[in-house]
Amino acid sequence: MNLFSIVMGILLSILVISLGLTMIRLLIGPSIPDRAMAFDTIMLHVVGIGSITAALTDAVMLIDAVIVVAVLGFLGTVALARYIEEGGN
């Protein structure tokens, strides 16, 4: 377990903790747009965690997955935003 992977591990844990915080916002978010924001942030976290795991396990394939995750995050958020505005809460 060389120093690099330990540090990266720590960074990964911090990211997961911040993911936890976002989840709390998802839980309590008073209004729906709050939850939508939490959803968007969570997708960003998934991208972050994916990239760091790719670095740690040196799996180039994960990067492709991360690309699509980013796209989906955006699509999901935009669709949510649109239908929040249109459908009423």
Next chain:
Amino acid sequence: MSLIEIITVALTAMGVFFTLVSSIGLLRLKDIYTRGHAVGKAGTLGVIGILLGVAFTFGDVLTGLKLLALIAFFFLTAPVATHMLERAAFLDEVNPIAKTQPNDLEGRYDYETRRLG
């Protein structure tokens, strides 16, 4: 720890730091509009920091290019996503806590055709 690893760790640390800050911001800030800033930061600085950091560890050019494309994608879409959310929040009558300035969009949003003035 070789030079590349140090750079990677530094950049990734920066990215993670910003993501953490934005998550805390998302939690602590009072109303939705200020939280928009937090989400925006995570979208841009946070993720791009991590991606830049990770780009160096893979050595081959193709992955590097892919990651740069991804960074460009984030630069483009993250602000748009936040903007859309804020717009949805505003038009859905989520009232800001501090009503400081006058509301420029007063009466210019036609609910009929969903168009702005």
Next chain:
Amino acid sequence: MLPAIVLITLALAPLGLLARTGPRPLVGWALALLPALSFALLLFQLPQVTGTTQIREVIPWVPTMGVELSFALDGLSLLFALVITGIGTLIIGYAGHYMHDDPGLGRFLLYLILFMGAMLGLVLAGNVLTMFIFWELTSVTSYLLIGYKHDYPGARRGALQSLVITAGGGLALLLGLLILGEGARHAGVAPNQIYNFDAIIAAGAEIKAGPFYTPALLLILVGAFTKSAQFPFHFWLPGAMQAPTPASAFLHSATMVKAGVYLLARLAPGLGDTPLWHAALVLVGGFTFAFGALVATRKDDIKALLAYTTLSMLGGLIMLIGLGGKYAAEAVAVNILAHALYKSALFMIAGIIDHEAGSRDLRHLGGLRRMMPATAFFIALALLSQMGIPIFFGFVGKELLIEAALESLLAAPWRYAALAAIVIAAVGYIIAAWRLFKHAFLGTSSPTLAQRHHVADPRGMLVSPAIPALLSILVPLALLPWASQLLAPAASVVYGKPISFDLALWHGFNTALMVSSGAILLGILLARFERPLAALPPHLPAWADGADLLDRLLAGVDRIGGLIMGTLQTGQLRRYMLYNTITLLLITGVPFVLYVLPGLSFITPDPQLRIYEAFAAALIPIAVVAAIRAESRLSAIISVGVVGAMVSLFFILFSAPDLALTQLLIEVLSTVFLLLVFSILPARFANLSSPATRMRDAILSGMVGLLVAGLVLATATTTIFEPLAPYYLENSLAKGKGQNVVNVILVDFRGFDTMGEVTVLLTALLGIYGLLRMRREKQ
């Protein structure tokens, strides 16, 4: 040649439709050429079929499982085939005359020829499954024939009842035959031979010793007894008299109802000679033998009378097979032929009476001898043969019947019981025959009959019944040597060992003659005092009448069906979900808890497990709680979307990009679809269900969650099946030409599954398309 006869008959059935055009009787007789040709063909086979030798022709169907269309001809099947084709020829000719004014004659002949093909297939089948296929086909065609006059409620009821009984029996038979096949396999028969008759009979001793014998035999007996209308299931045969007379004459006297007898006769050498076999056959057969005869004496409708004597004779045949022994085998062969001859003649003449005199009820007939002398002569021949009067063929049959009872190897009580049944039946036949002849032909004609102006011997129609009636007298007088040459192979098949015998009218004074003459005298005496007999209560008590019982049963089934339908199909999605979950819990949950849970070894935490992986796992419940507590649809959708994202996060953590991608794509797309749908529905949850229901649902979903978790854990830790992964991993590059195992599996190794999935997708789309298109039209 054998399959040719069967399959060509089946194929040419539509020719029957020709009967719509042209002169009906002529077309009738032309069509009759088909069975006549088969009759001739089969007759030529007689020399090759001596003793128990067999001609076998096989069309392989599923060779590995020993399932093939195999046809075999031996003595017994030749006898039956000749009866079927011989009487078939007469019946089709007769039908041409009998129904010349009926528009549906074409359809009727189509069913009739179809039935004949099926019956031929049944008796010529060499293996059990081929026989079963034709067995069921005869039930279906019999249903069509009974229900021919479908606008009469009585006909519909009779047809339905016959189908329910015979098809139900057919199911039991199928099960029995399959168990028999297993028994044969257990007894060491080669796997692809286990369904062949000769292999089963050869391995008879081992099968009888094996565990499968009793269940198989009981089920086969149920199949045979329902088909041959034995006591508990007898009531469908009188009900089947709703069919037009040609059908009754052909199916419900000479051929179809004898299928059960044929099956038992064929299996006798292999599966016979066990206490169960003797008890069942002698008891049920004997009782039906006596019971049928007694009830026949009470009937006023000629066809009902004939129906009861038929099922009684079938009982007698089955009793004979039960008795076993050389004489019984002879008696079976002789009586099959004798009964076929005189009973078909009687049925056809009954048709003539109905056609000419306008009614089949003895009370409305009388004095027909003056108006229809020829018919009276032929019916007298047939009735005398049925009564077993000495010089007639029926007498030869009855002699052998009594000898079989006397010489059978069974214990004394069985023999005396059989003898008693024979005497009762003989007396019953005599009384019934006498009543039929006296009321129909002797005495003065009843008032209703008098008005009918033109009552005379029908020209062409009389030909068909005349032949078998004449044979009933000619065979015993002149053709005995030829007949015994025909019947000897049949009897030897039933007996198992080749036997040869020459029938003779006169066996000298022996006890058999004593018994039969005694029975005749008793019969004549009782026939004299017919009036006191008439005073007896006419029918069985109401509750015992099978037909009503069955009607009530069917009505009950409908009611229960409606009940279940009502509670299940309420139209609410929630209720369907509830039923699904409950079924899942019962069907997978209970066995899981009983068998799998105890053996489940909770895997020790895998050393490479990182703290952040564990912590990430802890986050998922938060999202789930968010989904549960959401009070608006959109928040619920978002939370569910997040749960999906977290799961795909795990796939990423364990570096499975393909899975992560697919999961996330599906997740986001379903979120978008939900958004599209929900933007139409009212935003707020209109009415949340009562706390009690929500608690119930919570508990149920909790249990399902635990179950699924347990299942996943079980699959992860199971050692029963070796994992598939190694095979795919190492062959992915070699055969699949690709490193990405997941996609290689998807597209190459399991391409067919993906094909299925894509088709499912397309069908789902068509479903949605249809539903939404319907909604749009409605608006």
Next chain:
Amino acid sequence: MYDSIILRSVARLMLPILLMLAVFMLLRGHNLPGGGFIGGLVASCAIILQLVAFGPEAARRVLRVNYLGLAAFGVFFAALWGLPSLIGGQPYMTSLWIPEPIPGVGKIGTPVLFDLGVFFGVIGVTTQIALLLAEERRPRETHDAGTPAT
């Protein structure tokens, strides 16, 4: 018509990129993560992004083809590529490969073409369902009374 200039401009820019990404995913499916199924879904995401940004008509114009027909064609095309192995006497859908790989594209074989069929099928199905749902007339009851929004 739902309009947000910002969303529209981004969507217009993203369409070509996403479609390219989808095809990219499809073609290299055999060796790296991707394949017909994932490619198809990514392409449908691109078209649904148009649907969200511009509404159903624009989404229909993306591929200028009737999506229901595309779905049916996809399934037919996939099934088609099971047949060549029958000619060779092997069971249905055994894979056949062109001996040497074509430069630039890589090895072509019946599974890859089968994957292409799946690709079209998935696009057709997903997009058509989204469009059907989007084109449903909405009974508006909150803001404006009854007029269809799109």
